Amino acid sequence: MKKRIAVLTxxxxxxxxxxxxxxxxxxLWDNYDPMEVASIExxxxxxxxxxxxxxxxxxxxxxxxxxxxxxAIAGLEKDYIVDVxxxxxxxxxxxxxxxxVVHLHGEVTKVRPENSCNEEDGFSEKSVFDIGYxxxxxxxxxxNGVQLRPHIVFFGEAVPKMEQAMDLVSKADVxxxxxxxxxxxxxxGLYRYxxxxxxxxxxxxxxxxxxxxxxxxIRKVAxxxxxxxxxxx
Numbered sequence: 001m002k003k004r005i006a007v008l009t010x011x012x013x014x015x016x017x018x019x020x021x022x023x024x025x026x027x028l029w030d031n032y033d034p035m036e037v038a039s040i041e042x043x044x045x046x047x048x049x050x051x052x053x054x055x056x057x058x059x060x061x062x063x064x065x066x067x068x069x070x071x072a073i074a075g076l077e078k079d080y081i082v083d084v085x086x087x088x089x090x091x092x093x094x095x096x097x098x099x100x101v102v103h104l105h106g107e108v109t110k111v112r113p114e115n116s117c118n119e120e121d122g123f124s125e126k127s128v129f130d131i132g133y134x135x136x137x138x139x140x141x142x143x144n145g146v147q148l149r150p151h152i153v154f155f156g157e158a159v160p161k162m163e164q165a166m167d168l169v170s171k172a173d174v175x176x177x178x179x180x181x182x183x184x185x186x187x188x189g190l191y192r193y194x195x196x197x198x199x200x201x202x203x204x205x206x207x208x209x210x211x212x213x214x215x216x217x218i219r220k221v222a223x224x225x226x227x228x229x230x231x232x233x
Contacts, residue, residue: 002081006172007073008190009086009093012179012204013222016067017092019060039155043114047147048138054150055135057108061090062133069178069222070096072230083168085190087180089152102168104161109133110151113142117151123160125151162190169193176229177202179222182209191215201229 011019036042037053066074074097076082084093084101089108093101109132116127127142128151140148153159169175175194181204182188191200191212202208203218203225210217216232218225 002079003173004081004083004171005076005174005176006169006194007076007082007084008169008175008177008180009073009084009088010178010180011088012181013069013073013086014064014067014088014090014092015179016069016221016223017064019064019090019092034155038152040157043149043154047149050150051136051138054108054152057089058133058135061092061108064090064092066092066096067223069226070098072223072226073178074098080174083172085165085168102161102165104153104159104165106150106152108150108152111136111142111148112151113144113146114149115144115146116142117160119158123158165190166193170195172198174198174233175200177204178225179204181206201232203229 032053036046037050043050070092073082073084073093077097077099082098082100084098086093086101086103087105089103089106091107091109110128110130112125112128117123117125127144136148136150138147142148169190170193172194175191175198177191177200180188182202194200200212200215201218202210202215203220203222205219205221208217218228220228
């Protein structure tokens with residue numbers, strides 16, 4: 001029976017594809033106030049500004065390509081059952097060939113009516129649909145006549161797929177963390193749900209807080225670190 005690997009990924013895994021990180025020096029939050037363009041309060045205050053921000057994200061994603069780390073993660077499926085749990089809103093894991101990807105923070109290529117996928121409807125994604133790299137403007141309506149919004153988990157909103165992610169981590173024989181400094185909660189605490197006999201690896205060039213003695217820290221960028229990880233499996 002194949003062993004299971006849960007792969008937790010952050011912005012660092014897509015940085016080598018040319019997509020900007022958020023919190024690093026020179027990252028997106030150096031140039032944009034996240035409370036203005038990525039919070040639920042910002043959405044209600046200025047929907048046009050938020051839509052423009054995610055239109056820009058889609059334009060950048062259209063030009064990006066999966067890098068060696070995305071491809072290496074997808075390649076693990078040859079020998080393992082692989083669950084990718086990502087904080088990223090891009091589609092590079094899917095484009096690299098990963099077949100089971102859980103997007104904790106949503107997907108930038110998808111939209112939904114602003115009154116759906118919430119507590120009232122049990123976070124149902126029935127009204128979510130893919131627009132690829134198209135733009136969305138103020139006044140663009142869903143079939144129900146309501147303004148379209150990005151299918152993104154804004155700051156100030158619940159992360160509805162956290163329980164699914166916890167379950168996948170708890171079942172894993174190996175937990176691999178790639179491209180995140182474990183500073184964004186609640187995702188940063190996911191590895192704590194690993195079983196007591198699971199092996200845990202983290203690939204990130206930065207100093208990261210290691211709260212578990214089992215963690216093997218590979219201090220390299222994602223593409224290089226994945227090569228080291230493959231040799232340690």
